[in-house]
Amino acid sequence: MRKKDILELKKRLKKDHCTFTKMCGCYVNGEKHTILKFRETFLNLDEDEYFKYLEIAKKVLSGTIGNNILELNFPTNEDLINERQVSLMQLKNSQLKDDALLDDFYELIINNYDYTGNFLILIFHDAYDVITKTKDNSKIDESEEVYEYVLCAICPVSLSGPGLRYFEEENKIKARIRDWVVDPPTNGFVFPAFIDRSSDVNSIMYYTKNAKDTHPELMENALGCYSRQTATVQKETFQSIIKDSFSTDENKADKTFMEIQENLNNMIDEYNSMYDDTDCEPISLTNKDIQNLLIESGVPEEIATKIEKSYVENFGDDLPLAENLIDPKALKANEQRKKEEHLLKQVEVLQTRLEQIKQESAVDDETQLPAETNDDNVILEENEDINLEEASKTDLEETLETSSNEVQDTNLEDNEVNPNYDVILQVKPEKIPQIKSQIIDGQKCIVIPINEDEQTTVNGLDDLI
Structure with a gap:
């Protein structure tokens, strides 16, 4: 079942293109009792009613395939006759003119629709002259086939909410009369299905408004098809x-x-x-x-x-x-998790390397030659080693700081800073244990020790402290 097939049918449900011949309906109350049955020649409806019914029919062809529109199939068994499939074929061929077939269809829906409340069953008949299309989608003015089908919509009927309204005759504002209002359809179907621009009598296009509440009892018991789950x-x-x-x-x-x-x-x-x-x-x-x-x-x-x-x-x-x-959310969460794990691993590696350099530097300090030695070459080599070690430590510390900041920035991407905060701190990881809360002159303060060789920036301004 393709989206363009459904759109082709839906585009025809307009004033100048619609070819519905008959429309029949059955109004049912909450006790499953039939209150009203009717049959109308669709083109003879008043304009307001015409468009309202047309909107209901369009809804049955709305939504996404796999979630709101499902392709149902009849069981294939040559030895058994599927009574539901036969009755739907008879209903379609009757063009909704046979009252007995309509009554049987209504009873089938009423007895197998698990719904509490009033609802309206509407069924439309149509014959669509399918125009031939070339490979480049150009239309040729000749017919491939006549696609004859029935479209059914099941609509809840609910009591309108209480309220006030203006009564012009009395020139007063009074409580309005609550009416029973026909809501958009929650379920429906098209038989036969329209697949590859052709009729498929072994399939039904089934509509459900709620992808989590599909009414499988309708699929199986009323329509005689295998039930399907939505995406x-x-x-x-x-x-x-x-x-x-x-x-x-x-x-x-x-x-x-x-x-x-x-x-x-x-x-x-x-x-x-x-x-x-x-x-x-x-x-x-x-x-x-x-x-x-x-x-x-x-x-x-x-x-x-x-x-x-x-x-x-x-x-x-x-x-x-x-x-x-x-699940797109799970994919995004997994990508975020892996990114954080990678950055944290980098931080751990750099921290380990920094500790090693510190230990190596300490060992070298203990084994340094006395300053009074006259071996200029040895002193030069030692100074070169010290400079290299200091440079390595500086590079590692900068990389460590960058990686730590990346982890923090990564966490901030999915957790935006609360705009109600007045003070937001961002410090190097090694400064965090030094932060204390202290009462100074009766005022609660955040105390961060600053060494002489350390620099600070507040809101982009350097050395304010």
Whole structure:
């Protein structure tokens, strides 16, 4: 199912392009009792109603594929007849003129829609003369086929909120009458599906407003299809599978999940780099892919086995697309974590090296020749060694300071300074233990010892202290 197929249908739902023939509806209350049934010739509707109903139909073709629009498939079994598929075909072929077929359809929705409250079932019939297109998308004035379909929208009907309004006849402000208002659809479908600019009677385009509340009972019981999870649900399920496998070790679970996310993202990038065609089929994450992913991420064998088993139990044959399992926030957090770890490691290495140089310098001081020696060459060599050591120490200290500042700056990137702070300090790491809080003349102060050879800057101004 492609986005451009859905857009092609949606673009036609305008005043001058819409070809809906009939529209039927059934209003149901919270006790699942039918209150009203109606049938309208769509083009004969009043203009206000026409556009309101048209907006409802458009919503069923809105959202993202994989999250709001799912491709549902009927079970393929040549020995069994899918009654739901047959009844939908009959409804479509009747062009919504058969009351018995409509009543059966309404009952099917009412009995299998898990919803508390009033709702309206709307169903539209359309016949779209699909115009031939050349490879460069130029239209040719001839038809490839007539795509005949029905579009169903299920809309909650809610009581408007209490309020005041102006009554012109009485010239008064009084409490307004609360009305039952038809809301935008929460679920719906198009049958047959429109795939590759053609009718696919073995598929349904299913719409859900809430990606976390898809009403699988409608997919399975009312429409007779296999239920599908949205990308949002798949991503959350995948994250739960990984993290639940580590029991109470949350830190280990989070770190492993971020590693898996990075490796999964790299796998997708490698696949995409192999194909220049933007319409290439996205990859599904098979059980074998999961095994390789866990090995590459360094997951222990015992936990990896648990994850693989849970993956099969949750997804079965309905394998999720790899891109649906990517969590951009986890990728960003992992990148930040690795950057900080790298910088901290650099600081540790430099600190160790600095300590070594100090120790070597101390040993050299103890073994220096007396100053009164007349061996000018020896004294010169010693002075050269001392200068080199001092230069090395200076370079290392500067690098250490730079690396420490980079770590601090890295942490500040994702944690902006609170604008309510009046005093913000940034000192070298070795000065931190010297900072004290002290009461001076009844005023709480921050005391930082400053040596004669140390320089300071406050708000960009040097040597104010």
